[in-house]
Amino acid sequence: MSDSERDPVVRRAIEELRRLPSVEPDAVRRVVVAAAAARIAPPVDEPVVPLESPRRVRVSILIGVAAAAAFVGFAIRGVWMHEPGRPPVETFASTADVPTANAAAPATNALRAVASSPNDALPIPQQFVIHSKTAHRISVVGDFNRWNPASAPMTRSPNSALWSVTIPILPGRHMYGFIVDDSTFTLDPDPRFPKARDADLGVEGSVVIVGQP
Amino acid sequence: MFEPRISRRVRANLALLAVFATLGASASRAGAQDSIASLSGDRETAAQLARIVNAARERGLPVEPIIAKAQRGALVHAAPAKIVAAAQAVARRLSDARDALAPRPTPGDIAAGEDALSITGVSTDALRAVRAVSPTRPVAVPIGVLAQLVASGVPAPKATAIVTELMKRGATNVQLVALGTDVNADVVAGTRADAALGVRLNGLTPLLAPAAAGQNAVTAASLAGGKKP
Numbered sequence: 001m002s003d004s005e006r007d008p009v010v011r012r013a014i015e016e017l018r019r020l021p022s023v024e025p026d027a028v029r030r031v032v033v034a035a036a037a038a039r040i041a042p043p044v045d046e047p048v049v050p051l052e053s054p055r056r057v058r059v060s061i062l063i064g065v066a067a068a069a070a071f072v073g074f075a076i077r078g079v080w081m082h083e084p085g086r087p088p089v090e091t092f093a094s095t096a097d098v099p100t101a102n103a104a105a106p107a108t109n110a111l112r113a114v115a116s117s118p119n120d121a122l123p124i125p126q127q128f129v130i131h132s133k134t135a136h137r138i139s140v141v142g143d144f145n146r147w148n149p150a151s152a153p154m155t156r157s158p159n160s161a162l163w164s165v166t167i168p169i170l171p172g173r174h175m176y177g178f179i180v181d182d183s184t185f186t187l188d189p190d191p192r193f194p195k196a197r198d199a200d201l202g203v204e205g206s207v208v209i210v211g212q213p
Numbered sequence: 214m215f216e217p218r219i220s221r222r223v224r225a226n227l228a229l230l231a232v233f234a235t236l237g238a239s240a241s242r243a244g245a246q247d248s249i250a251s252l253s254g255d256r257e258t259a260a261q262l263a264r265i266v267n268a269a270r271e272r273g274l275p276v277e278p279i280i281a282k283a284q285r286g287a288l289v290h291a292a293p294a295k296i297v298a299a300a301q302a303v304a305r306r307l308s309d310a311r312d313a314l315a316p317r318p319t320p321g322d323i324a325a326g327e328d329a330l331s332i333t334g335v336s337t338d339a340l341r342a343v344r345a346v347s348p349t350r351p352v353a354v355p356i357g358v359l360a361q362l363v364a365s366g367v368p369a370p371k372a373t374a375i376v377t378e379l380m381k382r383g384a385t386n387v388q389l390v391a392l393g394t395d396v397n398a399d400v401v402a403g404t405r406a407d408a409a410l411g412v413r414l415n416g417l418t419p420l421l422a423p424a425a426a427g428q429n430a431v432t433a434a435s436l437a438g439g440k441k442p
Contacts, residue, residue: 121319121321121351121353141288143278143281143282143285143328146277146280146281146284147281147284147285147288148284149288170321170324170353171321171351171353171354171357171386172321172324172325172328172353172354172356172357173325173328173329173353173356173357173358173360173361185288185289191398191401192394192397192398194361194364194365194397194400194401196332196361196364198285198331199331199332199333200282200295200298200299200302200303200331201282201285201286201289201291201295201296201299203285203289203291207361207364209354209357209358209361209390209393209394210354210357210390211354211385211386211387211389211390
């Protein structure tokens with residue numbers, strides 16, 4: 001048996017293919033699912049590091065009302081608020097509005113332009129990374145997401161202490177930081193990212209300058 | 214390390230803000246009022262912030278930087294009066310930046326200009342100098358690099374002269390960002406900003422188009438005295 005055939009993923013795929021009926025239309029999907037499951041499942045002899053402690057989801061009436069207000073607001077905005085005399089750039093794009101799932105995508109229509117201008121006015125995917133062995137939750141906050149801890153939660157890489165998130169950010173200089181376990185604000189320890197003081201509030205932040213490739 | 218504890222109540226407000234946030238930027242005045250109101254339990258503060266945001270919107274200014282500043286103030290538990298003062302300062306700088314970056318600045322340009330003007334030494338003259346070099350393209354990146362160079366310790370006139378000269382010679386945004394990042398890394402490592410800039414420029418300028426006739430090559434030496442834009 002070759003090395004590759006010893007690989008559990010390959011073995012699983014081979015077994016699936018051996019059982020493959022010639023006219024089974026769903027076979028390919030089953031093979032892919034089996035292979036993916038073998039890749040994702042952690043080895044049983046390794047400790048499983050929980051990425052996050054279980055979240056307590058509490059839905060209050062207030063939040064429900066807030067969500068409804070947001071929905072109605074958008075609906076009204078879409079129907080009523082278009083003002084022909086105003087350019088579309090009046091609504092300054094918030095990166096918080098852009099689905100994070102699209103972050104790694106190239107600058108296509110998935111990323112909202114803020115002006116009818118060349119590509120250097122489009123958001124650019126920017127990855128944030130921080131190392132923490134003990135944190136249960138980390139999110140990146142900055143002027144690109146209104147310092148909202150719920151906007152960009154980071155995910156811990158399996159079998160490492162690296163947390164990361166990639167979000168689209170408009171080109172330019174941005175201040176940011178990390179919220180650890182919903183309670184601690186910390187600057188980026190990576191020395192490549194400078195620190196700067198917010199003159200208005202008298203607090204420090206890390207700085208990233210995002211530029212169009 | 215700055216480590217504010219985020220209270221349960223603030224967290225609840227922030228959760229609400231996540232919903233209201235998207236509403237505030239694009240919705241009606243009432244929506245903006247709600248967005249701001251969620252920032253603070255202080256009704257008077259909320260009303261003051263809403264007035265600042267609405268006034269800025271009526272003037273055609275991007276309001277996102279104002280809301281972001283107020284939100285940051287709430288995050289770090291700044292006093293309500295300080296948050297209001299910060300929001301007012303942002304609104305003033307947004308207006309100044311838009312004027313300096315006329316005739317057609319993007320919201321990103323205006324926000325970048327506002328941020329630069331918040332750094333001691335950066336003036337509207339610097340923004341005008343950058344705009345003069347690039348009248349039609351967005352300039353958020355060059356302005357951001359300029360701002361960071363000044364924040365790193367490079368005198369503002371010198372930073373302005375260098376950034377604008379590099380733009381004239383066709384430096385890309387990536388090259389400008391790399392320059393700012395490298396200079397900052399050198400400064401963090403203990404090098405004086407001027408010296409770091411000189412070394413980094415010597416590495417960058419050979420990659421760019423030659424200086425126009427009558428112009429000296431951009432080096433730290435040629436810009437040693439700096440010049441007002």
